[in-house]
Amino acid sequence: MMEKEFDTKLRFQNNPSNAGSVQRSKSFAFRAPQEQFTVHDFELGKIYGVGSYSKVVRAKKKDTGNVYALKIMDKKFITKENKSSYVKLERIVLDQLDHPGIIRLFFTFQDACSLCGYSCLVIISILMFSMLALSSTTSPVDYMALESCEGGELFDQITRKGRLSEDEARFYAAEVVDALEYIHGLGLIHRDIKPENLLLNAEGDIKIADFGSVKAMQDSRITVLPNATSDDKACTFVGTAAYVPPEVLNSSPATFGNDLWALGCTLYQMLSGTSPFKDASEWLVFQKIIARDIRFPDYFSEAAKDLIDKLLDIDPSKRPGAGSDGYAALKMHRFFKGVNWKNLRGNSPPKLALGSNTGESYDVKDSAWNLSNIGDGSVRCGIGGATSSSEASGHVTRLASIDSFDSKWHQFLEPGESVLMISMVKKLKKLTNKKVQLILTNKPKLICLDPSKLMVKGNIIWSNNPSDLNIQVSSSSHFKICTPKKVRSFEDAKQRAWQWKKAIEGLQNR
Numbered sequence: 175m176m177e178k179e180f181d182t183k184l185r186f187q188n189n190p191s192n193a194g195s196v197q198r199s200k201s202f203a204f205r206a207p208q209e210q211f212t213v214h215d216f217e218l219g220k221i222y223g224v225g226s227y228s229k230v231v232r233a234k235k236k237d238t239g240n241v242y243a244l245k246i247m248d249k250k251f252i253t254k255e256n257k258s259s260y261v262k263l264e265r266i267v268l269d270q271l272d273h274p275g276i277i278r279l280f281f282t283f284q285d286a287c288s289l290c291g292y293s294c295l296v297i298i299s300i301l302m303f304s305m306l307a308l309s310s311t312t313s314p315v316d317y318m319a320l321e322s323c324e325g326g327e328l329f330d331q332i333t334r335k336g337r338l339s340e341d342e343a344r345f346y347a348a349e350v351v352d353a354l355e356y357i358h359g360l361g362l363i364h365r366d367i368k369p370e371n372l373l374l375n376a377e378g379d380i381k382i383a384d385f386g387s388v389k390a391m392q393d394s395r396i397t398v399l400p401n402a403t404s405d406d407k408a409c410t411f412v413g414t415a416a417y418v419p420p421e422v423l424n425s426s427p428a429t430f431g432n433d434l435w436a437l438g439c440t441l442y443q444m445l446s447g448t449s450p451f452k453d454a455s456e457w458l459v460f461q462k463i464i465a466r467d468i469r470f471p472d473y474f475s476e477a478a479k480d481l482i483d484k485l486l487d488i489d490p491s492k493r494p495g496a497g498s499d500g501y502a503a504l505k506m507h508r509f510f511k512g513v514n515w516k517n518l519r520g521n522s523p524p525k526l527a528l529g530s531n532t533g534e535s536y537d538v539k540d541s542a543w544n545l546s547n548i549g550d551g552s553v554r555c556g557i558g559g560a561t562s563s564s565e566a567s568g569h570v571t572r573l574a575s576i577d578s579f580d581s582k583w584h585q586f587l588e589p590g591e592s593v594l595m596i597s598m599v600k601k602l603k604k605l606t607n608k609k610v611q612l613i614l615t616n617k618p619k620l621i622c623l624d625p626s627k628l629m630v631k632g633n634i635i636w637s638n639n640p641s642d643l644n645i646q647v648s649s650s651s652h653f654k655i656c657t658p659k660k661v662r663s664f665e666d667a668k669q670r671a672w673q674w675k676k677a678i679e680g681l682q683n684r
Contacts, residue, residue: 206269211283213317216244224650227257232322242280242319249284249314264385265318267362270396274519275353277373277383278321285315323381325374325526328444332369334527337447340475342524346372347441348513349380354437355501357382358430361394365428367436368417369443378523389428415456416449420463421490431490434504438485438493445478446471450486455594455614455677477509582628583613591615595677597670598625602652602663612664614674618681620655622662634662638682645675 219232222243233244252258268279325331328346332338338346350372357364365387373381390396419435422428442450450469451462461467466488470479484507487493494504505515514521583593595614600607601622610631611623620634635657637643646654653671655662655678666674 204269206279206281209281209283211281211317212285213246213315216242218244227252227255227261230320233319241322243277243322245318245320247316247318249316252316260386261316263388263390267385267388267390267396268318268320271357271360271385273353273356275349275356275380275382277323277381280319280321282319283317285317320383321375321381323373323383324376325378327370328372328374328380328440329369331374331524331527332444332447338444338524340445340478343441343444343478344510344513345521345524346380346444347437348510348515348518350382350437350440351495351501351504351510352515352518353380353382354433354495358433358495358501360396361391362396363389363391363428363430364433365389366414366417367433367440368414369440370414372440374523374526378526379519415459416451418460418463419490420466420488423460423464429490429496431493431496434485434493434495435490438482441478441485442468442482445474450482454680457593457596475509477507477511481507481509583611583623585628586613586621586623586630587615588617591617591619594618594681595670595674597666597668597674599667600665602665607665612674614677614681616681618678620678640679640682643678643682645678647671647675 215237216233216235219234222230222232224230228245228247230243230245232241234241247261252261265279265282268277350367354364354367364382364385366384367382371382371384373383375381417436417439419432422432439450451459451467453459453462466486468483468486470482474482481494484492484494490496494507495501497503504510505513583596587593592615593613594616595612597612598609599612601610609625611621611625613619613621613623615621618636620636622631622634623629624631634655635643637657642658644656646656648654648671650669650671651665651667653664653666653674655664664671664674
């Protein structure tokens with residue numbers, strides 16, 4: 175039981191005078207209870223999204239008919255990958271948050287062997303952990319029943335409409351600002367604000383989701399256990415590449431300004447249909463962020479340009495909402511002229527552009543559950559912590575390092591040569607697996623390096639001919655680079671197999 179693992183229970187500080195203090199009570203009862211359900215109590219439907227250690231599916235409770243977004247997490251994998259603190263922190267935080275602009279956690283449950291009745295393919299598909307053997311499917315599985323947002327992601331609305339009108343963007347941005355003010359007021363930093371994590375309920379109002387990267391500040395009004403913190407250092411590198419602020423790339427401690435930078439990027443994407451720092455690789459995206467290389471389309475209003483420009487200030491303390499005037503400075507900006515902040519959700523939301531998959535039936539035999547679809551970019555969503563397919567959107571979540579900026583790799587480059595992609599990957603062999611640094615450059619060139627000895631372990635012979643160099647992807651983490659003389663197998667822990675394929679084939683087709 176998740177609650178029984180906590181060495182103390184938590185208390186939400188409703189009294190403002192107690193803000194900053196930490197109180198603990200062994201009699202504390204979680205608002206979202208731990209139930210005695212099994213997965214067989216639900217009819218599982220379409221996949222909402224897939225993350226590095228979880229999957230979120232639409233689930234209807236058989237006895238009540240209530241629909242939830244069911245987050246499924248394999249405990250064995252979470253422990254092995256040292257993700258327990260992220261899971262605990264998300265559960266603790268979601269239990270205590272109470273705001274109409276934040277996704278709600280209804281209950282949790284644990285099921286040690288309930289997946290055994292499904293076929294092997296469905297088991298593997300549900301868990302998304304290809305290294306698990308059938309015998310391991312009896313390991314404990316944790317579930318979180320979250321609010322199901324039938325309107326989908328804001329990202330989908332932007333994609334379907336091409337770009338949003340300024341009135342639509344103003345409405346959504348105002349609801350995000352309102353929720354962020356609440357989150358920051360409790361001493362929390364979300365650290366992964368982006369259109370994929372902004373969900374729409376059936377009425378079309380915004381709900382912020384995915385608190386797997388949340389950071390509780392020292393004076394937080396949310397009580398958090400030491401063993402349930404996402405990291406010991408406030409400068410841990412997490413988030414999504416296109417929305418990461420420059421101070422995070424420079425390893426500065428996290429601040430509320432991190433979320434405000436991401437808000438600026440999100441508002442830009444609402445109005446233009448694309449990220450302000452979009453490019454072919456993480457390396458180039460980071461270069462643009464550091465240089466603050468941002469260009470505004472001509473159709474942006476002066477008010478929109480001014481707000482985005484201020485939110486994307488290099489100094490996080492100068493971003494509206496982070497300064498001494500707090501959120502008053504942000505809400506009073508002329509872009510939000512006419513917004514009724516006291517009755518924000520009393521206004522009619524913009525009309526939703528519906529996708530073709532609305533009203534999908536509850537059928538575990540649906541093609542969405544087929545193992546062959548995993549990692550093909552056809553599943554992309556971010557509900558309740560499941561991250562979007564990086565290969566489909568060009569976004570990368572849970573960035574583990576800033577290898578692309580590490581000067582030690584530059585010694586392997588020629589003058590004028592730059593890194594397009596770089597990852598610490600496992601080179602898979604029959605008997606052994608070895609970590610190597612895989613680098614793709616714009617020459618183009620593919621290099622395998624020994625990261626500890628800083629030695630070249632081999633260059634993969636480049637060819638623009640797909641018959642001489644091609645990439646085969648078997649899952650979001652596993653891919654093969656095939657040449658006439660050799661086939662090399664790799665595992666990318668950042669789940670960027672399809673991004674590697676896209677980058678290599680993109681260079682071949684130049």
